[in-house]
Amino acid sequence: MTTELTRPLASAPPPRSGKREKTKIQNRQLILEAAKSVFAELGYGATTVRDIIRATPLASGTFYNYFKSKEEVFQAIQDDSALRIRPRLRAERVRASSIEEFISGTFRTFFQYVADDQGNFRAIRRNRSDAMRVRMDTPEIIAGFEELREDIETAISKGLFPPVDSDFLMASIVGVAFEIAERMLAREDIDPPAAADFATALFMGGVRTLPHRKTSPGAA
Amino acid sequence: MTTELTRPLASAPPPRSGKREKTKIQNRQLILEAAKSVFAELGYGATTVRDIIRATPLASGTFYNYFKSKEEVFQAIQDDSALRIRPRLRAERVRASSIEEFISGTFRTFFQYVADDQGNFRAIRRNRSDAMRVRMDTPEIIAGFEELREDIETAISKGLFPPVDSDFLMASIVGVAFEIAERMLAREDIDPPAAADFATALFMGGVRTLPHRKTSPGAA
DNA sequence: GCAAAAGTTGACGGCCCGTCACGAACCTTT
């Protein structure tokens, strides 16, 4: 504890590129990959840290050199996903010069991403064999929500949006995006543009301007 | 399953109102109440079955006479909640003679219920001290979603709604309802009618018809 | 009352948790 070293230069920043750094990165990746596969197999709830390390050549103790718990692994996986899409969504919104572009750009980008990234999005959302549906928002994802709110504020101050409750509007966009994404993935033909069109029409003009369906109603 | 009646007596239905039935109901309630309180205290994730029975005069083995796991207790609590609001929501929708009534009735009823029922709604939604947000939909809740979809279908066939994708529309309503509910509860002044007005305006006319905010923008 | 049925109890084996002392692998210094 007592750091009473003579300290000639003490802790020089160790940006080594030696073998140590290499295996560290590798081990971390090993654990993440194993976790993804095990989560997909057993579901998040049923998975134990032991299951994850067992799917790895490492020892149990090693796991804890990299993550504190399975929650943290989960977060790392999800945050990774969030980190990849956030810039794209943000770019889409910054570029927008109308409400319509803002809304449709956001939805198109999001649904397309979800469809491409089903592995990370879908598998994790099953708690176990329970019929219960689960959605977990990691800090990085929540930060993405906040970013959306800020972009809405900016859009309002630029006169793009009317001065509405940006918190509720953000919540509405998020809610529609996630909930429709789930239905979209449950379908035989996954059609991100169709999902985006639906959501965009809802936000642009309400229920009455929603696209009409092609299939005749009443069909089971 | 085999309903072979004839049976002179055999397993006569035991609708006793004896002491046995009474303590059975009581024990179940004891466990449910304890679970609610413990979930609220520790968060769902961190709670163990032992924590629940410890908050009870019962022995550990008894727990398993009533529930298979903490998941099942959780479901029982949530389903209880869902069972209370579903009829109200349904009544509201059946009574509706216009899109506007259908939508606004649904949201008003839902947000009012959430505000009244914070105990069951709020406490459970914290996973633990983690920053992660969690939402879990039990079978009863999911059945409520399906009921909404059916009511939308009925409304379409009655000409109340245009022939839209009822699945996506249901998803949108659900997403907006849950997500706004969460923001609403996070605020100092919980105002269900305001939340309902916002959501209704969104579905009736889109972003451009959303209520304008009173507080001047730009304030931190 | 009494015997069978129903329900409760808590101890038990099995598993998972997170830690930690140890030793091996690596890196630095001379």
Next chain:
DNA sequence: AAAGGTTCGTGACGGGCCGTCAACTTTTGC
């Protein structure tokens, strides 16, 4: 290149929770 220092992987360990079950207690039907 050898020694010394540091970092990190390893697996065994105590503690706790899980779900079960044989023994016991209470209620019920007669």
